[in-house]
Amino acid sequence: MQVSINVNGEQRSHEVEDRTLLVQYLRDDCELTGTNVGCDTTSCGACTVLLDGESVKSCTVLAAQAEGSEVTTIEGLSDGEQLHPMQRAFQANHGLQCGYCTPGMVMASVSLVEENPDPTEAEVRSGLEGNLCRCTGYHNIVQAVLDAAKEKQGAAE
Numbered sequence: 001m002q003v004s005i006n007v008n009g010e011q012r013s014h015e016v017e018d019r020t021l022l023v024q025y026l027r028d029d030c031e032l033t034g035t036n037v038g039c040d041t042t043s044c045g046a047c048t049v050l051l052d053g054e055s056v057k058s059c060t061v062l063a064a065q066a067e068g069s070e071v072t073t074i075e076g077l078s079d080g081e082q083l084h085p086m087q088r089a090f091q092a093n094h095g096l097q098c099g100y101c102t103p104g105m106v107m108a109s110v111s112l113v114e115e116n117p118d119p120t121e122a123e124v125r126s127g128l129e130g131n132l133c134r135c136t137g138y139h140n141i142v143q144a145v146l147d148a149a150k151e152k153q154g155a156a157e
Contacts, residue, residue: 005066007032008076016063022056023047025063026073034074034103038132045131048104049073055111057130074103077110085155086110086148095144097135105131109145119149
């Protein structure tokens with residue numbers, strides 16, 4: 001079947017099998033490999049992207065279900081060389097180690113702060129429960145999200 005999806009601001013159209021997952025479409029057809037496949041069971045969140053502004057695990061969505069939608073991957077988050085505030089916060093707070101979970105963690109964090117612009121530490125921890133990091137104790141990740149939220153609040157004032 002033919003699918004047409006706006007990916008990172010660019011209209012993409014490809015012929016795919018009916019059972020093609022969005023993560024496979026992004027990696028294989030769009031050649032955007034920042035979205036990682038970590039578990040294939042929706043447990044880890046490494047494949048998290050924004051689908052029409054909402055974070056979703058792209059291993060749970062068929063490419064056909066995203067037909068006509070807007071998808072933002074980690075590659076589409078920055079503005080050229082200018083990192084997104086969440087990316088800068090992850091970098092400044094050492095919110096990554098091996099980096100495998102980082103794209104999904106950043107995308108979930110962007111969505112979290114969009115939905116809750118002034119989260120508490122507990123709300124950040126709860127909001128990121130579906131994203132696993134096997135390298136850290138989450139402290140730096142949580143701090144990065146809190147810092148990005150504060151930066152966003154400052155920019156809005």
